[in-house]
Amino acid sequence: MDHPELSDAGARSRAEAAARASYGRLVALLAAPTGDIALAEDALGDAFEAALTTWPGSGVPANPEAWLLTVARNRQRDAWKSAATRTSTPLDAVRELDDGTHGTDEDMIGAIPDKRLALLFVCAHPAIDPGVRTALMLQTVLGFEAAQIATAFAVPAPAMAQRLVRAKRRIRDARIPFTVPDADVMPQRLPAVLEAVYGCFAIGSATTSGAGVGAGAGAGAGTGAGPRAGAGPRAGAGADTGTGVADPDSLAGEALYLAETLAALLPGEPEAAGLAALICLSQARAAGRRNREGAFVPLDEQDPARWDGALIARGEAHLRHASSLGRIGRYQLEAAIQSVHCERRVTGAVDRRAIRTLHEALARIAPTLGALVSLAAVIGELDGPEAGLAALDRIDAAAAERFQPAWATRAHLLAQAGRREDAAAAYDRAIALTTDPAVRSYLADRRG
């Protein structure tokens, strides 16, 4: 309590800093004993409010996180005690807390256990609807409000709020445990967690990367880029990786934070590191995807000087760690493809053969529509447009019918092959399926 003169704004910024750094840690810890995430969020919200009214007068406590935890636990206990007049159950939870990690502020320094990993597994539990897992992570781990998440997912806010409420009620009432799966269950459970984080990245990068402009459009190659983000969440608790997130307005930045958190908490899982590498390496090029006028710039025409060298180095470190574990997977392959593109920053050239080998491996182990279309684009670059078109024709036509990258790739290949009328028709389809205005005008220019 050594800042008695602290201004209101100072307390607010300290509270916000604490929020960014610790929101998910505190929610996970508060919710773990009973599985009641909504109550944990309410209690933590009250604690933040109390901080805003108390800290300007009394000064910021030595350990703000512990202070928030103590206040939130008191609120939780009050809620349980009033509930206990109706049912006897929650008293067990009160007892469990009283003999647990509960202590004074000073005792708590550095002692707050990190249960975020368990929380991530809860969010992506098989008993939770896959469509709500990413949103749940954004809310419970990062503190975004339902309305912000709804904007990112392009769904009405009340619908998103209801989905989140239902999922949290299910977690509490079905008693989904806050535990990290044992080694024998891990291979079944981890992919869903990675996929939910990847989903966050795909939505976020849809606004900035123009995923699927065709040949080597970059990240998002593995999925049909998800629903488009209107504007990324901004207020509230954001990501804090300690080294600065590339684009705070982008959900991709939040995905980066989630992926790096996951990789740090699961150091023995190569695909967790692979996903972190993929998002680092892709996000590193975010600034290069637009020129000074805001127009879309395709990967091969980007100025590598505008890429983020520090983030590339971080991605490479994740990828090296993943490789050292000796189990290849789709995220590592996608990251390796990004890594080859990033090498242009040093070598000035792109190793197309390496790209092709990696795309072929990716199409073998994870033959998603995105992976197959990307492979066709690479074949087109190396073996000529007709070979690329033949590869595209081998992809299931029905599935590709509404897939923007398939049409954009086809349009580029037809144009290269000199088939102007067919190319124009394919460009029209691609433009119709594109929501990003910058990518649309880029495609319109190419169409001529």
Next chain:
Amino acid sequence: MRYALLLNYPEAGDVGLSDDDLAAGRAAFDEYLKALNAAGVFVSTEILQPVAVSTTVTTRDGELLIQDGPFADTKEKLGGVFVIEVPDLDQALSWAERCPASQYGVVEVRPVAVTARGGEWITPS
């Protein structure tokens, strides 16, 4: 936490099981019951007779209606219930996975809301 494992599967008569098949099934369920008991999680079970001997009763339209046959005529039928007491959903799910019925049917895992013992309502923890 108390969970009901609701066993849904095609009935033996519909898929033409032999006596040997049925004996093997009974042995598997016997082993399952022993495992539940040994783990200290078993609460109760009821295995039901085929829907062919089921009768439905309703007064929801104001008068008594008694009919033969099951309420819902589905391919898979509710064939039995196991009630278990375990700490969380993951453990309930793993007992559902071990249930012999999961091999040829679907086991629905539902948390129990209220139960009764000795004529008194109890909310299980």
